[in-house]
Amino acid sequence: MKYENGYVDSFRRLIQCPTVTESGHEYFEAFHKVLDEEFPHVAATCEKIELGRDVLLYKWTGKDSARPVVLMAHQDVVPAVGGDWKYDPFSATVEDGKVYGRGAMDCKNTLFGTIQAVDELIEEGFVPEQDVYLSYSDCEETSGPGVELARDWFKAQGIKPCIVIDEGGAIIRKFMKNMTKDACMVGILEKGYADVKFIARGKGGHSSQPPKNTPIARLGGFINYCEKHTIFKSKMSAPSKAMIKGLGDVMTQPLKGLAKLFGGSCLLAKLAPKIVPSYGMAMYQTTMVFTMMQGATAPNVIPQEAWVNANLRFSPNDTSEKCFKKLRKIAKKFDLDMEVTKSREASPMVDFTSKEYKIFTEAVKKTYPDVAIVPYLMFGGTDCRTMQEIASTAIRCTPCKLSTAQLGGMHASNESVDISSLGETVECFKNFLKMYK
Numbered sequence: 386m387k388y389e390n391g392y393v394d395s396f397r398r399l400i401q402c403p404t405v406t407e408s409g410h411e412y413f414e415a416f417h418k419v420l421d422e423e424f425p426h427v428a429a430t431c432e433k434i435e436l437g438r439d440v441l442l443y444k445w446t447g448k449d450s451a452r453p454v455v456l457m458a459h460q461d462v463v464p465a466v467g468g469d470w471k472y473d474p475f476s477a478t479v480e481d482g483k484v485y486g487r488g489a490m491d492c493k494n495t496l497f498g499t500i501q502a503v504d505e506l507i508e509e510g511f512v513p514e515q516d517v518y519l520s521y522s523d524c525e526e527t528s529g530p531g532v533e534l535a536r537d538w539f540k541a542q543g544i545k546p547c548i549v550i551d552e553g554g555a556i557i558r559k560f561m562k563n564m565t566k567d568a569c570m571v572g573i574l575e576k577g578y579a580d581v582k583f584i585a586r587g588k589g590g591h592s593s594q595p596p597k598n599t600p601i602a603r604l605g606g607f608i609n610y611c612e613k614h615t616i617f618k619s620k621m622s623a624p625s626k627a628m629i630k631g632l633g634d635v636m637t638q639p640l641k642g643l644a645k646l647f648g649g650s651c652l653l654a655k656l657a658p659k660i661v662p663s664y665g666m667a668m669y670q671t672t673m674v675f676t677m678m679q680g681a682t683a684p685n686v687i688p689q690e691a692w693v694n695a696n697l698r699f700s701p702n703d704t705s706e707k708c709f710k711k712l713r714k715i716a717k718k719f720d721l722d723m724e725v726t727k728s729r730e731a732s733p734m735v736d737f738t739s740k741e742y743k744i745f746t747e748a749v750k751k752t753y754p755d756v757a758i759v760p761y762l763m764f765g766g767t768d769c770r771t772m773q774e775i776a777s778t779a780i781r782c783t784p785c786k787l788s789t790a791q792l793g794g795m796h797a798s799n800e801s802v803d804i805s806s807l808g809e810t811v812e813c814f815k816n817f818l819k820m821y822k
């Protein structure tokens with residue numbers, strides 16, 4: 386049995402495949418070969434739906450097709466160049482009960498947890514009540530087309546998944562000493578996203594005879610204004626409320642009492658800018674940060690055009706149009722043009738009362754009786770939002786225990802996962818599949 390060695394050999398082989406996003410397809414083909422060898426029951430029993438190179442989609446036929454389940458993950462990983470890696474990031478070195486390597490927790494742990502669960506259940510002779518699909522894109526990290534191919538296939542077949550589970554939250558080990566329990570952060574919603582370019586135009590010219598108010602000076606004034614003013618109001622949204630309430634439940638006093646008293650109130654959102662560190666404000670408001678800029682192409686040229694890119698993450702309380710309207714007004718003051726290059730709204734929120742959400746959280750509780758369930762507003766993006774377009778419930782959570790140090794390994798050096806956590810993740814997905822009807 387693989388479980389006896391904590392699945393470690395099998396998981397290490399997944400990490401040892403350097404499936405760096407946008408690298409040659411031969412790396413992904415080698416990875417698929419490893420999947421076939423390590424999960425022979427999936428290879429023999431599940432139907433592999435051919436949708437081209439960017440996505441692996443398996444179908445495990447259940448007793449019924451009315452309420453299908455889709456378990457998602459991605460095959461690709463971000464590059465592992467630079468940083469202070471203790472070990473070669475693709476060696477999958479085992480040390481102190483952990484496997485170190487790129488992709489260990491983003492998200493080959495999710496891929497392993499789901500495919501191993503299905504493989505074991507097939508071996509045990511279990512037949513699921515409903516059809517189960519495994520969907521693994523090879524280009525999530527670059528927002529590539531893999532997940533869209535899978536979504537379009539479901540649409541073309543007229544299949545409407547009842548529940549989709551993808552990466553997102555995890556089970557976070559007590560990260561504050563006031564916490565009484567570990568918390569399973571169940572991603573229930575993703576913030577919206579936009580890239581907006583602000584462009585300053587002018588006559589240009591030689592830098593030896595500069596006029597006033599050149600494009601870069603106007604951009605500078607605009608950036609400074611945006612940094613100093615509160616452009617987007619902080620408000621309590623339903624998911625932030627649920628998150629504070631959930632976290633309050635696992636705190637000791639007085640935090641427990643405070644969360645109960647203020648958790649759901651707008652007062653907390655109003656006070657937040659004064660008491661919450663700036664990064665924590667992402668929970669209460671739409672955020673904006675400047676990420677790219679360009680001026681002239683030579684040091685002695687006044688540019689005719691200069692631009693800066695702002696990256697926005699919309700709170701579920703805001704619409705993109707409402708935010709753009711505010712920005713357009715400010716841009717006008719500084720004589721800037723505004724161009725939206727990418728935009729999407731916050732995703733719909735998962736219905737806590739749905740049968741699917743309940744089954745997922747019951748499976749977590751069954752696997753981890755001492756873990757609290759905390760709904761979670763996700764600031765970053767996942768492939769899940771694309772599949773959510775056709776699914777009634779979309780949960781972003783890998784039921785895998787991670788420490789705060791391990792969370793810091795995401796897209797950084799020394800990414801790792803505990804061997805014991807891998808076993809529990811498989812167990813949790815097995816429980817979910819057995820409980821799902």
Ligand SMILES: [Zn+2]
Nearest residue numbers: 459491492552
């Ligand atoms: Zn990921």
